[in-house]
Amino acid sequence: MLKISNRLAVPLAEIDMSAVRAQGAGGQNVNKVSSAIHLRFDIRASSLPEEIKQRLLQRGDQRISADGVVVIKAQRFRTREKNREDALERLRALLQTATRRRKKRIPTKPTRGSKERRLKQKTQRGRIKSLRGKVRE
Template sequence: MLIISNQIQIPESEVEISAVRAQGAGGQNVNKVSSAIHLRFDIGNSSLPEEIKQRLLNLRDQRVSSDGIVVIKAQRFRTQEKNKADALERLSLLIKGILKTPKKRLPTKPTKGSKERRLQHKSRRGQIKNLRGKVSDH
């Protein structure tokens, strides 16, 4: 059981975990041992609440495929157990990030004083640039 919050838990049966060979440096150990973990989590068939499912599906994240499957590959550690824990933790963090509802943005307007300061600065810059012109012989 993967515990996300007090109300949300994901049963281990909904998370598909498979061991694969890691990539990159590591010499003989990488070539022999399948220590990397490939985690797959189907959002549509999960026991998550509908609102959270929708937020996950709408998330612009490379880990969420177009089919609605979260794919996480963990290969940071040398042991399969640590990589499995890392993959589950990363899935947990992804869902915890969705739980926080973003604040609605309140549109603001610039103050009268800030508009005046901007226009004064603009005219001052224009005068400076105007003085850079060619000098006449009169």
């Protein structure tokens, strides 16, 4: 089980992980050993609550494909086990962001004093700019 919060967890059976060869420098080790982890998690087919699924699908995250699959490639470490932990931790962080509700913004109006200060500063700035002009005799 991948624990997301106190009340929410995802079974590991819903997460598809496969070992692939890592990219980049590393010499013989990179060319020989499949140490990178390719994690796939289908949001729509998961056991997550509908509300969280909708929040995840509405996110503009590049890791979530158009068909609702989270794709994470972990290749930061040399060992497969550490990369597996890293991929699961990144998935956990993504799912935790969807569990938090954003506070509704309460629109406020500027106070009369702040309006007056703004207008006073605008007139001062205009006066400074007008003094930059040509000097008339």
